[in-house]
Amino acid sequence: MELDLQQYLGELETLVNIDSVSSQPSGADRIAAFMKGKFQSIGWTVEEVQLDPSVGPCLTITNRPAQSYDVLLLAHMDTVFPIGTAAKRPFRTDGVRAYGPGVIDCKGGMLSGFYALKALDEKKLLQNASICVFLNSDHEGISSKFSAQINRQLSRRSRYALVLEAGRANGNLVYKRKGIARYEATFHGVAAHAGVDFQKGHSAVEEMAHWILALQSATDLSKETTVNVGRAEGGVTISAVPGEAHASIDIRYYEKEEVDRVTGIMNELAAHPRTKGTHAEYTGGITRPPMLPSEKTMQLCHWIDMIGSELGIPFGWMASGGGSDGSFAAETGTPTIDGLGPVGGGAHSDGEYMEIDTVIPRYRLLCRTIEKIIASS
Structure with a gap:
């Protein structure tokens, strides 16, 4: 099933226009409620976990009960921007780019992840697969201080981890982080x-x-x-x-x-x-910790390269000095790839943007990557 871009952008506008700075739990509460409703609408189980009153909740989302998972998808619901930012510079588009606080860090990728899983589910491609999505609210500012342990626990039970942070401004994916x-x-x-x-x-x-x-x-x-x-x-x-x-x-x-x-x-x-x-x-x-690639990580990179070539989606691979929740997954030995969200840049700044014409290609890349992982079991 193809992604309805206008519906996606409409829902992304809703998410971006909710201030969800890590230090103010009320905004992340609203983002969590939105995402909880989306996944429950397709019959997935959502567990809401309140790790500390100083931050918003985390969501552990699964398509079925399981002791282990084929794929763990990671994203965060919080942003770095203080309360009032969305009112000052709300979501907008100019036909080429979408702008707003958190548009690619990490709300765009988080929403793409939902639609990829929804499409795979509706095509009956997840019937024999176990999928987990972990969304946290303490990523920015405090380096996932409270959620890191849950991330590690889920990662140890997962064959692969895919991080829904944005693709780099040049389109590259991330295989390694400091x-x-x-x-x-x-x-x-x-x-x-x-x-x-x-x-x-x-x-x-x-x-x-x-x-x-x-x-x-x-x-x-x-x-x-x-x-x-x-x-x-x-x-x-x-x-x-x-x-x-x-x-x-x-x-x-x-x-x-x-x-x-x-x-x-x-x-x-x-x-x-x-x-x-x-x-x-x-x-x-x-x-x-650093997100360091293993041999299995490099094999996953090779699979994604082949998928990208088949789909006609150009990208390369790079290391990054920025922090990611993928670091906790990689620390457990789980092959982890980052940057699978739409392409964009300017994170943590007034100029944060998302390239609209990358939304559907990166959604397709994510769908096919999940399919390939499931088929490799």
Whole structure:
């Protein structure tokens, strides 16, 4: 069955015009209710799980009771945009692209996934297959802090995982992703009047500066490891030596040893302050493991290449430094592919867009990929 593009765009408009920032559960509640209704309308079982009151619910959706699944589809219902964003820049199209908060991250792919499964179900192609869909509401901002464990549990029971994030702006799919580690560092000094008692003060900001220089220098592009001090703040007024400061540190990596190397640098900095009268501590750790391809993952890539060639859909493969729930699936050893949603770009920005003419081709690619996996059992 072919996808009704106008119906799809109409429903995508509904989803995009619901603010669903991760930190405000009410919006994700509405997205979950919408998706729950869609899957229940085709007779699928939907389990709603409230993991923490600070975030919206997760949905575990299945076509039939099963101990294991042929395919696990992953998507998230939350966005990065604060309440009020949809009112300021609601869903719109210009005939070529669709725009709006979350249009491709990840509402477009999530909706495409539903229609792919609906079509396969109606064609009786899922009668001997077990399918699971997992939709979470804590992806953005807190790196699926609450839902990761359920993701892993479902992944261990699944033969393959397909992530419905958008295809890259150039149409590519994603077979590999970096892991992410996040840290918060706090620096303590002694506050003092900058003019009257300067020598009595010990600057927390000065100590933080030493950390920033050391950590930024820890980037090793030969191993594709990046270290970014993305936020730094300290002091209360220009006329005072700052007694406290804070920094937020982001590490992207493929090799766990790289995280150990960078934390070793932080341990050394904490043990031997460069600024007299100051001390520092840090908290944090790995929030997403890397999504690394196995031989079975590369076999799946080969299948998708053949399907794309048969359908006349051009795309390539790439690695990405961005975070994905596919990382938790791959960590369990389940072959995982990402970027199977419609093509788009500008995620996390006012210019987020989806290429409308890719919706149906990527829907077809997803349908055929699921069919191929089922046939391979």
